[in-house]
Amino acid sequence: MRAAAPIVGGVEARAEAPREVEWLRDLRAGNDEAIGRLHALLLRAARFEVGRRRPTLPHLRGDELDDIAHEAADDALMSVLRRLDDFRGDSKFTTWAYKFALLEAAVKLRKRAWQGREVPLEPESWTVFATGGLDPGAEVEQRELLAALQRAVATELTPHQRDVLVALALNGVPIDVLADRLGTTRGALYKTLHDARRKLRAHLEEW
Amino acid sequence: MNETIARLLGPADPEIGCDECFAEIDRYVDLELAGADTDAALPGLRAHLAGCPACREEHQSLRALVARGAD
Numbered sequence: 001m002r003a004a005a006p007i008v009g010g011v012e013a014r015a016e017a018p019r020e021v022e023w024l025r026d027l028r029a030g031n032d033e034a035i036g037r038l039h040a041l042l043l044r045a046a047r048f049e050v051g052r053r054r055p056t057l058p059h060l061r062g063d064e065l066d067d068i069a070h071e072a073a074d075d076a077l078m079s080v081l082r083r084l085d086d087f088r089g090d091s092k093f094t095t096w097a098y099k100f101a102l103l104e105a106a107v108k109l110r111k112r113a114w115q116g117r118e119v120p121l122e123p124e125s126w127t128v129f130a131t132g133g134l135d136p137g138a139e140v141e142q143r144e145l146l147a148a149l150q151r152a153v154a155t156e157l158t159p160h161q162r163d164v165l166v167a168l169a170l171n172g173v174p175i176d177v178l179a180d181r182l183g184t185t186r187g188a189l190y191k192t193l194h195d196a197r198r199k200l201r202a203h204l205e206e207w
Numbered sequence: 208m209n210e211t212i213a214r215l216l217g218p219a220d221p222e223i224g225c226d227e228c229f230a231e232i233d234r235y236v237d238l239e240l241a242g243a244d245t246d247a248a249l250p251g252l253r254a255h256l257a258g259c260p261a262c263r264e265e266h267q268s269l270r271a272l273v274a275r276g277a278d
Contacts, residue, residue, distance in 0.1 A: 048272050091233035095273050099233050102268045106261070142209045149215055169214040175225070175261045187226040190259060194224070197217035197258075204216075 020093045028084060039077050041094060045101035046072035053109045060112065068112065072104035079104070110174040119181050120171045121163045123150075145204070152203045161196035168193055222254035228262045236270050 026034030046069040054065060079100045087096050153162055167173040168189070175193075179186045223231075231249050238245050246253055256263045 045272055049268050052268060052271075086230075091237040092273075095233040095237050095269070098272055099229065099265070099269055102265055102272070103229065106265055106268070110261075142212065146209065146212055149212065153215075165215065169217075170211070172260075175259065186261070187224055190225045194217065194222070194258075197215070201216055201219075 020089075024084065024087070024093065027081065035077070035081070038080060038097065039073060041097060042076045042080070042101040043069060043073040045098040046070070046076065046105040049102050049105035050109065053106070057109065057113060068108050069105060072108055073101055076100040076104045107176045110177055111180065114174065114177045119167060119173050119178060121167050123166050124171050148204065149200060152200050156199050156203050157196050161192055161199070164189055164192045165196040169197075217258040218254040220254040221251050222258055223251040224255070225259060225262055228252060228255050228259070229265075232262070232266055232269060236266070236273055239270065240274055 023034055023037070027038060047066070049072070050065045050069045057065070060068075076097075080097050087093060153165065157165065164178070167178050168175055175186050175189055179189050182189070231252060235245055235249050235252050238248055256266050
């Protein structure tokens, strides 16, 4: 039997469905216990992300990291509650909710890792890293390809495309850190990166 | 392909953007863990993960979190 509530879409096909339907209904009604359960779930996810990234943040103390996890869970709770209508039931509700906490935690931790650091927009390295097993001919070919790419980056891209490509693809600047510094969005920056890559591929086909 | 060249050129296959990736990543992970054909269900998402380090990291985290059964 299908649930009458349209908010849960295909959810009822899964074993977890009855509990999810009830939980969603309570969340929509603003039930404190349901919201508390959701916050606990989001905090677990945020702490999981903090734990995964901890080795890359040796300068942060444990209580600072836990503060970030709490902030991420609080922000994710607001996002989830605001977007309950977007949940179509195509995944488990917990999987859907987790992604908001993981995103919030990842963005905050990347920003902390880059706090006070200049974002490099000029190429830091065009090195061809030696790849094991490459014969000398293939290595020469790769060096030539990289040199052609270096020229194409200089001549085929707009200044903005060049900055974005160099920062993201060459210098390893996280996309949300760059978006923050440039006052734009992650989606818009990826579109710029995608367009730049397409130009480079088209140029290489003519090369 | 050399790592620098791969990062500069990105994925060869058609890909979706970051916003679409975020909208579908939960479904992708549940399908993946169920052993379903994710490429057929969500074309372009795998290519995006190959081209976008941030979305790739978030996918790996979500997959690991769901796989360990924390809920």
